Amino acid sequence: MKLRLLLGAAALPLSLLLTQQPAGAASAGPMADAFAAASSAYEVPRDLLVSLAYSETHLDGHRGEPSAGGGYGVMHLVTGKTLDRAAALTGRPVPALKSDDAANIAGGAAVLRSYADALKLDAAARKDAGAWYQAVARYSGAASPEVARLYADTVYDLLAGGVRATTPGGESVTAPARAVTPDLGPYAKAGDLDQPRALAASTDYPSAAWAPAHSGNYAVSSRPSSDAIDRIVIHVTQGSYAGTISWFQNPASGVSSHYVVRSSDGAITQMVREKDRAFHAGTYNRRSVGIEHEGFVDNATWFTDAMYRSSAALTRNIADRYGIPKDRTHIVGHSEVPDATHTDPGRYWNWTTYMQYVTGDSGGATNPHTPESVCGSGYKVIDSAALGSAGTVYLLYNSGNGYNCVTTIKKTSVGTATATSAYLEVEGKARVTDSGNFAYYAGPVRASAAGKCVRWGGKAGTSTYDSPLEHCG
Known part of the structure; x- marks a missing residue:
């Protein structure tokens, strides 16, 4: 029954799909309209579609030209994989899926919905952006679970931090920052390439x-x-x-x-x-x-x-x-x-x-990393402590998902592996520490801390910082 419902939506003419915006939605431009229409037709969260497209292409379809991996359009539909699946699901010709933004977005949404159906996501689950994590990981087409997780994590970091993009045609497309708890499923056991x-x-x-x-x-x-x-x-x-x-x-x-x-x-x-x-x-x-x-x-x-x-x-x-x-x-x-x-x-x-x-000057090289770049999209510095002249340990918070993050950024011996550490301890939970000989930074150490107090700190050179239990709530 789910498959018949999906194919029913997929078979709708594109002109009809473009009229199916959520009640009260404002028309902001052709690409924003296309995201809204595809979201409504295939019951895929609109902001998830935008985040996925931005992670792939920055909302640039490159005039129908393929990527190095054979992907087309803002949703990066890949020849022999998602492109062919989108054509089968939507009934639309491959040339249109390659070069027409609205068709391409609808095709990507149809593929995601088919993966959600394979996961047996019901109507209620489909409204929860976090429930789509495994479908997004599958959309990547990655050969290994580690890379599939990296792909999905990138999309969900954007979803949490929000997207504000300008298309090649000058249209502004946005997705507001939102709290989301992704259901990693089996990908929780995959290696994290961001660690x-x-x-x-x-x-x-x-x-x-x-x-x-x-x-x-x-x-x-x-x-x-x-x-x-x-x-x-x-x-x-x-x-x-x-x-x-x-x-x-x-x-x-x-x-x-x-x-x-x-x-x-x-x-x-x-x-x-x-x-x-x-x-x-x-x-x-x-x-x-x-x-x-x-x-x-x-x-x-x-x-x-x-x-x-x-x-x-x-x-x-x-x-x-x-x-x-x-x-x-x-x-x-x-x-x-x-x-x-x-x-x-x-x-x-x-x-x-x-x-x-x-x-x-390589002897006094500037560290190319910032606390925000280490912790990822959506994280903002809320506290810091100098570790002498050797570095600084930072505490960051992501209001979108309720996570804290700690990283120690080196200021001396940059590019040379030296003893550096960072830790985060959420009230009532075990301390998590990243410690070793690192060239640029220790961390990121992330943990869910909404409504909790934390202890945090780190070490660089001979200097150490240990916070009291603070930043509660």
């Missing part, structure tokens, strides 16, 4: 998470003894962070990169060891380390200061370890590689800013 210290045993760069590319997408080697490493190649993913990680784990892709950097906060995942040859830059594969950056070359909104700073710190670290000069002869864009057919990082990539960050 790199727990997963980074195989990385060459401190604080990077480790998510290995498929073995067929790179060549095992013994660099630099087999081939000198004298170049660093800057790429743009033409896709999302989680989608790129998933694509490099897909044996069909035939490509990879050593690192992937996230737009929102500069988080880094390593996918190929530096000693091995990633397939990223043709004739430069043997001599270079490749760094992919989340985003699209024709949309400047992806290139954040957090991304520039984090990537520059990584580039500086690689250059120092291999003796690579920090100049534009040795740090190049993909488009500058001989015989390259790619245009990335494109005209919106700010080389002046990036190289200034790369060539900064």
